[in-house]
Amino acid sequence: MAAVPQRVHLKFLVNGEETPVSFAPYKTLLEVLREDLNLTGTKHGCELGECGACAVLIDGEPHLSCLVLGVECEGRRIETVEGLADGAELHPLQAAFADLGAAQCGYCTPGILMTAKALLDKDPNPSRETIKEAISGNLCRCTGYQQIFEAIEEAAVRMKP
Amino acid sequence: MSTQGKLRVIGKARRRVDGRAKVTGLTRFADDIVLPRMLHCRLLRSPHPHAEILEIITGKAEKLPGVHLILTGKDFPVTFGIMPVAQDEYPLANGRVRYVGDPIAAVIAKDEQTATEALDLIEVKFKQLKTISNPEEALQNPEPRIHDYGDQGNIHRIQSYEFGDVDEALAKSDHVFDDLFFYEGNTHLPIEQHASVAAPDGEGKLTLWSSTQVPHYIHRALARALQMPASHIRVIACPNGGGFGGKCDLHNHEIVVSRAALKLGRPVKICLNREEVFYMHRGRHPVLMRMRTGVTKDGKLTGMHLQTLLDGGGYGSYGPASTFYTGVLQTVTYELPRYKFDACRAFTNKPPCGPKRGHGTPQPRFGQEVQLDKIAEKLKLDPAELRLNIVAKPDTLTANWLKIGTIGLAECIRQATARSDWKKKFRKMGPGRGIGIACSSYLSGAGLPIYWNKMPHSGVQLLADRSGQVTVFCGATEIGQGSDDVLAAMVAEVLGMDPYDIRCVTGDTALTPVDLGSYSSRVTVMMGNAAIQAAEKLKAQIAEAAGEQLEVIPSRLSFSDGRVFVTENSNKSLSFKEAVEFAEVKFGTLGAVGSYTPPRAPGRYKGAGVGPSPAYSYSACVVEVEVDQATGWIAVPKIWIAHDIGRTVNPVLARGQVEGSVYMGLAEALMEEQVFRRLPPKMSHALVHKIPSLLEYKSPTSLDMPEIDTILIEDPDPNCPFGAKEAGQGPLLPVMPAVANAIFDAVGVRIDELPITPDKVLKALELKAAGKNPRVGPERFPLVPYPKSIFVLPPWEGGDGKESKRDDAVAVV
Structure with a gap:
């Protein structure tokens, strides 16, 4: 355990914005989105890949964010529900x-x-x-x-x- | 009341008032709340189904960096329970655990990860006790007692009621049908896991945000559990990510984080994981039933004797009410001259059962509707016709003294059978294909609260000011069903406003008048009536002031499209905002309150309080099935559901409630079951949950759902706001028996227990092929020591609604 760094610093492209984020390396993308980026629009129902509530798009493909580690997402294009509307206009x-x-x-x-x-x-x-x-x-x-x-x-x- | 005339909002298909937040991710559920300095809580749960706790050693866990507090049973000396008669839980076990998952200790740490690591460092020494795994074992083993209260041994509640001499009725019947049924338990499975955040405010008072359906009951129960004045506690019900009855109890974790936040002076959050949600349960009781029903040769019911045996799990929860509900509504759907109902709820070492959508009524409804199918088969009657001939009559009393108002069931049956081409299909679909029908009725709100009082069940407060804005305050809770939308619609209709211009503040015990909560399908009727009353009072003030300005008497004014105008001359008008300004000049600050208390029920016997409702909804369901006789696999191509809703408030939401009910009913019919197994004796032999995960607990996916044809039957009920009855629970009830009946039509086998899985169908087909009784279901009903009945004469036999003597009966004319 001791050898694991306390936090990693990465950049994602979240909803079109370059987003630097620092988080504990064991965290899933779901946890990074909700806890470190305050993007609580993405939900969780099991954190085991069973319910689909946490689905986000990574490089345009739907993924269960509870099964993806945050550290796997460096530089990748992530879309969440917060980025779906165009300003005030709903998708x-x-x-x-x-x-x-x-x-x-x-x-x-x-x-x-x-x-x-x-x-x-x-x-x-x-x-x-x-x-x-x-x-x-x-x-x-x-x-x-x-x-x-x-x-x-x-x-x-x-x-x- | 302004329930007359043309309606502009009620009945129109609209986007719900809170719809935008739900599609933008802005609806703030409990786990979305993040507060400065917030700590995280995790619970240590029992690995044993029944054990004494000898010692809890927390030293190592306390020393883990990042751990702020460890709580155990000794921090919580007071019992709690949602019903006053079942105060049998401790927030953390007090020397005893009663099911696998019973909380023992809590760790509060800087983050969830640290708290989870600390749980592993807590050592608990147990002495295992004999495990009671089902009600039969509970009856056979009065010792060791799971609780030191209850009616006897391991029986929590046992009771008997008889409304007219049922044995006599059965003896005089042309036929008596005697059937056994079993309904397996299942759970709510809301996609949102229960979460709570507790925080002390600047004055040291407590705020609890929680995924709860019943903030008022939580407020009350929390005050007792924490031994704090209710005035120092504020409960805010966050919008629930699905409830279905599973968020109606005060839960251990809600008390634990409250105590921890007060002790530490910091916010504390907990979010249960999915496995814990299965342990929290409070879901559908497994119920074994025996149903003896007398009929005449033309298919009229003469009497029924129903016996139920409920598996209650480890604690009381809503069990006393659940026990009643396995019988009391059995009289509401069809004419039933005499009725006897025995019920028994046993404690077992499993997660506690409680209220799930339909609360206690789906089980006997399944039994009765399958039995009616058997009756129709034996009497060579069409099962739809048989039902049409015995539909209960409007504006009557039932044998057990429930007051029925409007009934749209006959029309439901006619429409569901017409739309499904019933007559052309029944018994004519060929091998492996079949069609079945079943009906039901349900409460539009329980007539009494869960604690005895005569106060209103729902209160609404309205605020209007010179800006033209209207805010409506109500304790009702949005659990997805559309409670805020109903509230805004009611007020908007009365005041002639656009519902989207009304702000709803709901489910907050510090700000909103008491509403008992989102359970028993009560919100539309009770909150709706209270909202209309408040809006009418406000409207009267505005009309008086506007009338002076427009020089007409108030009764000549209309409120519509955001304007107040003279009915015969719409050019003479004020904007709503202008009218409010004049009203504020005339009356000072504007506000109005409304409240609703259900009518007093006619029954006067002890126990008559469970079952009454301001109105009953009715549903008829037709299901088509295809059964693969080689594999037993059941496919459902289409379901027709007709629901007597009284009046539709918003057709988009009403349809959603009905289809969601059908979905959940189909799930219970074919796959959902909360079941347990014993670990091998070499291991602990513990009774553990067989499938505590979303993957293994099967629920229907988008690929499993058939097309649903939803038919809303409108027969406005005078007790209801604009005539609107419930829609969120009743339509679940007929689905399970309709599936069972369709399977009989398809392959000629009776599956008298739920869920109906392919293995049961195959077993029945094998019996059929062997020339045996092609039935799978319970084979025997154990000897249950039901007490002597409380005897009450039905209204038509000279009764007065009180307990009476058998020989008081007068001859039935």
């Missing part, structure tokens, strides 16, 4: 989730929004089956998922140029 996914009841308690919502963003960035016209598959690693206990599917579909429509 179409956010607006559709709010309008269509896709967020009830809102706790799994950030993870699902980020996972859905990765999906729509790749596939602007996903089928219902593709949507179901994409968010199958994100547990939601409130909605029964139907309004989430509909919100992602609605966002896809709203995002059409």
